[in-house]
Amino acid sequence: MTDRLAELNPSQREAVTTLSGPLLVLAGAGSGKTRVITYRMAELIRSGIQPSRILSVTFTNKAAREMQERAGKLLGKSRSERPLVATFHSLCVRILREEIAALGYPANFTIYDRGDQESMARTALRDIRVPEKSMKPGDLLSLISKWKGAGVSPEQARDAVDGDLEALAAAGYRRYQQGMKAAGAVDFDDLLYLTDRLFTTSPELLARHQQRFDTVQIDEYQDTNGLQFRLIESLVRPHHNICVVGDDDQAIYGWRGAEVRHILAFPQHFPGTKIIRLVDNYRSTSQILALANQLVTNNRNRHAKQLLAHKDGPLSVKIKEHPDEGTEALDVVREITWLTKQKGVPPGDIAILFRTNDQPRAFETELRRAQVPYVLLGSQSFFDRREIRDLLAYLRVCSRPEDEIPLLRIINVPPRGIGATTIEKLVGRAQKTSQRLWNAMPPALQTGELGQAAGNAISGFRTLIEKYRRQFAENPRALSTTLEKLIDEIGYHAEIEKQYEQATQHELRKTMLGELVTAVRQYESRTTHPTLHGFLQETSLGGREDEPDKDDKLQAEGVKLMTLHSAKGLEFPRVYLVGMEEGLLPHKRSTSERSGDVDEERRLCYVGVTRAREFLTISRAQTRMKWGKPRVCQPSRFLFEMQGLPVPPQVLMGDDRR
DNA sequence: CTGATTGACGTTTTT
DNA sequence: CGTCAATCAG
Numbered sequence: 001m002t003d004r005l006a007e008l009n010p011s012q013r014e015a016v017t018t019l020s021g022p023l024l025v026l027a028g029a030g031s032g033k034t035r036v037i038t039y040r041m042a043e044l045i046r047s048g049i050q051p052s053r054i055l056s057v058t059f060t061n062k063a064a065r066e067m068q069e070r071a072g073k074l075l076g077k078s079r080s081e082r083p084l085v086a087t088f089h090s091l092c093v094r095i096l097r098e099e100i101a102a103l104g105y106p107a108n109f110t111i112y113d114r115g116d117q118e119s120m121a122r123t124a125l126r127d128i129r130v131p132e133k134s135m136k137p138g139d140l141l142s143l144i145s146k147w148k149g150a151g152v153s154p155e156q157a158r159d160a161v162d163g164d165l166e167a168l169a170a171a172g173y174r175r176y177q178q179g180m181k182a183a184g185a186v187d188f189d190d191l192l193y194l195t196d197r198l199f200t201t202s203p204e205l206l207a208r209h210q211q212r213f214d215t216v217q218i219d220e221y222q223d224t225n226g227l228q229f230r231l232i233e234s235l236v237r238p239h240h241n242i243c244v245v246g247d248d249d250q251a252i253y254g255w256r257g258a259e260v261r262h263i264l265a266f267p268q269h270f271p272g273t274k275i276i277r278l279v280d281n282y283r284s285t286s287q288i289l290a291l292a293n294q295l296v297t298n299n300r301n302r303h304a305k306q307l308l309a310h311k312d313g314p315l316s317v318k319i320k321e322h323p324d325e326g327t328e329a330l331d332v333v334r335e336i337t338w339l340t341k342q343k344g345v346p347p348g349d350i351a352i353l354f355r356t357n358d359q360p361r362a363f364e365t366e367l368r369r370a371q372v373p374y375v376l377l378g379s380q381s382f383f384d385r386r387e388i389r390d391l392l393a394y395l396r397v398c399s400r401p402e403d404e405i406p407l408l409r410i411i412n413v414p415p416r417g418i419g420a421t422t423i424e425k426l427v428g429r430a431q432k433t434s435q436r437l438w439n440a441m442p443p444a445l446q447t448g449e450l451g452q453a454a455g456n457a458i459s460g461f462r463t464l465i466e467k468y469r470r471q472f473a474e475n476p477r478a479l480s481t482t483l484e485k486l487i488d489e490i491g492y493h494a495e496i497e498k499q500y501e502q503a504t505q506h507e508l509r510k511t512m513l514g515e516l517v518t519a520v521r522q523y524e525s526r527t528t529h530p531t532l533h534g535f536l537q538e539t540s541l542g543g544r545e546d547e548p549d550k551d552d553k554l555q556a557e558g559v560k561l562m563t564l565h566s567a568k569g570l571e572f573p574r575v576y577l578v579g580m581e582e583g584l585l586p587h588k589r590s591t592s593e594r595s596g597d598v599d600e601e602r603r604l605c606y607v608g609v610t611r612a613r614e615f616l617t618i619s620r621a622q623t624r625m626k627w628g629k630p631r632v633c634q635p636s637r638f639l640f641e642m643q644g645l646p647v648p649p650q651v652l653m654g655d656d657r658r
Numbered sequence: 659c660t661g662a663t664t665g666a667c668g669t670t671t672t673t
Numbered sequence: 674c675g676t677c678a679a680t681c682a683g
Binding site: 059060061087088089114188191223252253255256355356357358412415417418419420421422453454541563564565566583584587588589590600604626627 | 659660661667668669670671672673
């Protein structure tokens with residue numbers, strides 16, 4: 001134990017050994033934060049606290065898994081003797097599984113993803129007769145999210161509206177929430193919002209959960225939103241043994257409701273807070289760090305700090321300009337090819353970071369051409385692909401046919417003769433008799449109102465679903481083989497061949513189906529009591545993290561391509577930060593719109609720069625294709641700011657000609 | 659009901 | 674340049 005602490009610098013050591021009371025660790029980029037958190041868990045246990053009574057909250061599932069693993073190695077204990085490491089969302093799912101019945105939801109609730117939420121929002125708007133053009137489903141969703149984030153119920157929203165549009169949205173919110181409850185579904189915000197509701201309405205229930213943990217630590221605290229703060233505050237209220245770690249300069253999730261003020265005002269929320277600053281950076285060269293330090297001084301509203309470098313690399317920074325994005329990609333890849341093929345640099349040491357998900361296209365093309373191995377992380381997720389979503393919808397219908405969103409998705413996929421009119425009749429009937437769509441089918445068949453052909457199609461569909469519903473339920477150990485049979489029976493392979501012309505597409509899409517089967521099989525083998533519902537809940541929570549080949553990807557010896565957002569928390573010996581242009585970084589939307597926040601874009605840039613250990617190349621293109629036409633791009637203002645140069649006025653003009 | 663064609667339209671990040 | 678919804682002819 002003692003030699004472990006000897007590896008640390010004095011501030012780190014203090015953070016690791018302060019075991020009780022409120023503790024705020026302001027940890028700059030590359031200051032050994034992860035090590036501090038893990039060591040502190042070990043110290044807590046050494047001081048006599050039961051591992052199971054320690055709660056550690058991280059931001060992503062990936063981070064949770066990693067910390068779980070590190071802690072395991074450090075403590076050398078079995079899984080059951082390790083602290084609970086969870087994300088806010090998975091923590092809430094654990095709580096809701098036990099408690100959600102109190103709110104009138106089924107214990108086997110489904111978690112809706114973004115697409116499902118949009119469908120639900122669309123029906124809610126239709127129900128209250130709001131035309132699409134005055135409010136889009138997305139608009140409604142963002143208002144709902146804002147309300148939920150502040151703990152506001154539909155009723156409270158109705159009473160506090162400001163203006164006609166908000167009044168409509170409040171009605172939509174009410175309808176949406178009713179629809180969700182009827183479907184037995186919750187959205188991502190609900191996981192936190194409903195848990196908060198439980199805690200505020202039932203003191204006994206809260207007390208029970210408070211007693212489960214003696215101490216709580218939270219990573220990436222700068223990214224907590226209002227609900228997350230309330231939740232944690234409730235949990236630690238009896239003892240205030242809370243340690244939060246974060247960096248206000250890396251707050252990049254404001255658009256999702258995160259509020260930096262939580263980390264700024266932590267000492268006010270928890271009186272007697274001890275504050276520890278970690279400013280020694282062991283990651284990057286002084287040249288790289290100088291850019292980062294200089295850049296972020298342009299931000300208001302932050303804990304002032306300068307990171308101290310411990311390495312030198314006179315040639316570690318390059319800034320380049322290219323005529324267009326194709327040339328930019330070509331140049332970056334040419335250099336990477338030289339590095340990997342001539343200098344023996346492992347491709348896995350290199351990362352290409354960008355702002356938006358359509359930027360990697362050009363780089364992928366060039367990397368493929370140069371035959372450099374690469375992995376694209378995060379972007380088009382496995383679970384977002386059409387065929388995967390279709391099949392997941394089948395599984396969801398088999399799991400709970402009452403859930404209408406997936407039912408409507410696949411009722412006529414592949415085409416089986418159930419058209420718009422038939423569906424409309426069924427939906428109308430379900431509404432009139434206030435039944436679920438699924439249950440409205442048999443009575444509609446009896447009246448014969450559907451006509452011969454459509455009637456047969458509907459009863460055929462019901463028979464199909466019921467057959468597989470039974471098979472999934474009866475053979476939970478054979479979920480994957482049942483799925484294979486289902487894919488066969490609905491003729492999905494043939495459907496793919498009809499849908500896409502090229503043979504390469506057929507192969508690709510069919511492999512995807514195979515991967516889904518693999519994912520189910522993996523779930524089967526690692527779970528003691530597999531169920532269809534269990535698999536579905538796991539995939540919706542883990543989302544992109546649970547992609548079948550994800551682990552291989554992270555380990556893979558390939559150049560890593562990812563967005564700045566998904567690069568947070570990672571580091572690479574060599575980083576290419578591309579597309580440094582006004583309009584991309586900072587993104588157009590942050591500079592032109594009223595709610596725009598350029599400071600957050602600056603922090604995003606800061607995150608990008610501080611990912612690099614030894615070498616950083618920043619590049620930009622003078623023109624970029626947009627909708628088929630080349631457009632002139634100004635250099636990013638951040639390029640000037642980070643070098644301590646004045647920003648030329650034309651850069652900020654937002655030249656919009658095409 | 660299905661499959662094909664046309665036209666409008668769009669700029670971000672994701673637990 | 675793509676995508677997706679609306680429209681139209683079998």
